[in-house]
Amino acid sequence: MTKICVIGTGYVGLVTGSCFADLGNTVACLDVDDTRISKLKNGVMPIYEPGLEQLVSQNVRAGRLSFTTEYSEALKETEIAFIAVGTPSGSDGEADLQYVRSAAESIADLVDDPIIIVNKSTVPVGTGDWVADVVRKRRGGKALEFHVVSNPEFLREGSAINDFMNPDRVVLGSTEREAANKVAQLYLTLRCPIVITDLRTAEMIKYASNAFLATRISFINEIGNICEELGADVCEVARGMGLDKRIGPSFLDAGLGWGGSCFPKDVKALAHMAVLHGTQPQLLQAVMEINRNQRRRVIVKLRKALGGLNDREIGILGLAFKPNTDDMREAPAVEVIHLLQNEGAHVKAYDPQAMENAGQMFPRLTLCSNPYEVADGVDALVLTTEWNEFKQLDFDRIRGLMRQPVIIDGRNLWDGERLRAQGFNYYGIGRGNHLPD
Numbered sequence: 001m002t003k004i005c006v007i008g009t010g011y012v013g014l015v016t017g018s019c020f021a022d023l024g025n026t027v028a029c030l031d032v033d034d035t036r037i038s039k040l041k042n043g044v045m046p047i048y049e050p051g052l053e054q055l056v057s058q059n060v061r062a063g064r065l066s067f068t069t070e071y072s073e074a075l076k077e078t079e080i081a082f083i084a085v086g087t088p089s090g091s092d093g094e095a096d097l098q099y100v101r102s103a104a105e106s107i108a109d110l111v112d113d114p115i116i117i118v119n120k121s122t123v124p125v126g127t128g129d130w131v132a133d134v135v136r137k138r139r140g141g142k143a144l145e146f147h148v149v150s151n152p153e154f155l156r157e158g159s160a161i162n163d164f165m166n167p168d169r170v171v172l173g174s175t176e177r178e179a180a181n182k183v184a185q186l187y188l189t190l191r192c193p194i195v196i197t198d199l200r201t202a203e204m205i206k207y208a209s210n211a212f213l214a215t216r217i218s219f220i221n222e223i224g225n226i227c228e229e230l231g232a233d234v235c236e237v238a239r240g241m242g243l244d245k246r247i248g249p250s251f252l253d254a255g256l257g258w259g260g261s262c263f264p265k266d267v268k269a270l271a272h273m274a275v276l277h278g279t280q281p282q283l284l285q286a287v288m289e290i291n292r293n294q295r296r297r298v299i300v301k302l303r304k305a306l307g308g309l310n311d312r313e314i315g316i317l318g319l320a321f322k323p324n325t326d327d328m329r330e331a332p333a334v335e336v337i338h339l340l341q342n343e344g345a346h347v348k349a350y351d352p353q354a355m356e357n358a359g360q361m362f363p364r365l366t367l368c369s370n371p372y373e374v375a376d377g378v379d380a381l382v383l384t385t386e387w388n389e390f391k392q393l394d395f396d397r398i399r400g401l402m403r404q405p406v407i408i409d410g411r412n413l414w415d416g417e418r419l420r421a422q423g424f425n426y427y428g429i430g431r432g433n434h435l436p437d
């Protein structure tokens with residue numbers, strides 16, 4: 001049993017803290033956001049993540065998990081402090097480290113016993129050394145025995161608990177092998193490969209992994225765009241490719257492109273690091289450009305199908321950047337809605353979890369309480385997030401409600417042939433169906 005402190009109670013901090021508590025450790029989760037902590041103290045989750053509420057309440061009841069806004073309370077007798085604060089994109093695409101700095105300074109101010117500081121946030125290569133400098137400078141001459149370990153997180157929103165508890169690997173980087181070994185002990189019961197390396201390599205593994213996954217998606221989207229012109233079906237192409245063991249089937253779903261709180265900012269940050277150090281990240285630039293175009297292509301399709309967008313009614317199914325989350329950061333739906341509204345379209349939408357976030361983001365968006373309300377009177381329906389709830393809709397009812405039977409399936413979720421047989425003008429992504437010019 002280890003006494004742990006997790007700084008930041010967002011998607012990563014809260015999941016990390018509750019999972020470590022569940023594995024038998026004593027965990028204090030800390031956040032500077034009062035509202036978030038009082039919600040958590042009352043058993044209310046500040047984010048939607050399947051299974052999280054139960055995991056938190058179980059471990060709070062067992063006395064292994066607590067929440068606070070007080071650094072002094074959270075850091076009391078802590079052996080390992082995880083920094084899991086946000087690292088958003090700055091103005092040039094570089095990662096903004098102000099929250100990491102503030103967390104490191106608070107540790108430096110309040111701790112006198114030996115401590116391991118673990119960077120779990122996604123941070124630029126070199127940040128581990130920088131955190132050590134920040135702590136040393138802040139201490140002035142006051143001695144502190146501490147080591148910095150990089151432990152990037154690979155969980156996905158929507159399946160975060162399962163990903164944390166069943167990782168493909170755990171990556172640890174440190175200049176001090178003993179410190180990395182101590183952190184490794186926390187993960188031993190998960191029985192997964194543990195890669196122990198130096199700080200900078202560990203930090204790069206995180207960026208390279210995200211950039212590679214984003215590249216796969218942009219690649220298949222580019223293939224999809226070519227398929228559309230040549231009359232091939234990208235879904236079948238991806239299946240045929242993915243059966244090759246060297247390629248594998250994951251992350252080959254063509255659609256509106258990648259969004260979320262990680263891929264966009266991390267690919268940008270990696271490209272920024274490259275440029276800063278005199279390297280041209282040509283592939284990363286193309287990967288980002290393809291992704292930007294993927295959203296715009298939907299607008300082009302709609303314009304063609306409806307002969308213009310001014311005063312058209314468009315229905316959007318799905319607002320979160322992917323299913324099983326309420327997170328709308330860089331969600332494809334956000335850009336699609338902006339582009340539609342800019343062209344004078346009236347937009348209605350529904351999402352099973354992201355309605356509250358959407359209401360704050362789009363004052364002019366009509367929020368509906370189910371897919372049928374969205375379909376009512378629209379000229380086109382656009383599927384932007386492949387929630388389970390959208391998989392089996394009553395399309396006869398939808399056909400009867402819509403003003404024009406145009407469907408853009410931005411996630412290739414539905415059976416196009418069946419929908420065409422039901423009277424829809426169905427357009428998937430990369431599925432070889434041409435629109436008239």
Ligand SMILES: NC(=O)c1ccc[n+]([C@@H]2O[C@H](COP(=O)([O-])OP(=O)(O)OC[C@H]3O[C@@H](n4cnc5c(N)ncnc54)[C@H](O)[C@@H]3O)[C@@H](O)[C@H]2O)c1
Nearest residue numbers: 008010011012031032033085086087099102103121122153
């Ligand atoms: N979201 C994901 O799926 C995911 C997965 C892997 C890695 N990451 C990385 O993990 C980090 C955290 O991401 P997230 O999505 O959990 O962020 P988030 O925005 O959901 O949460 C960050 C939390 O940190 C708190 N915070 C900010 N400054 C603080 C401070 N000085 N002291 C204490 N708390 C502070 C904020 O109030 C907020 O609650 C990022 O670097 C991200 O790139 C995210």
Ligand SMILES: O=c1ccn([C@@H]2O[C@H](COP(=O)(O)OP(=O)(O)O[C@H]3O[C@H](CO)[C@@H](O)[C@H](O)[C@H]3O)[C@@H](O)[C@H]2O)c(=O)[nH]1
Nearest residue numbers: 153154155156157217251252253257258259260262321322
């Ligand atoms: O074949 C695919 C797979 C995903 N996506 C899109 O890609 C984005 C990201 O999806 P996913 O990776 O499932 O979600 P995240 O929760 O953002 O997780 C990514 O980002 C996290 C933060 O760094 C990492 O920890 C995870 O390993 C990494 O998968 C979403 O918009 C998806 O719709 C596709 O378009 N096609």
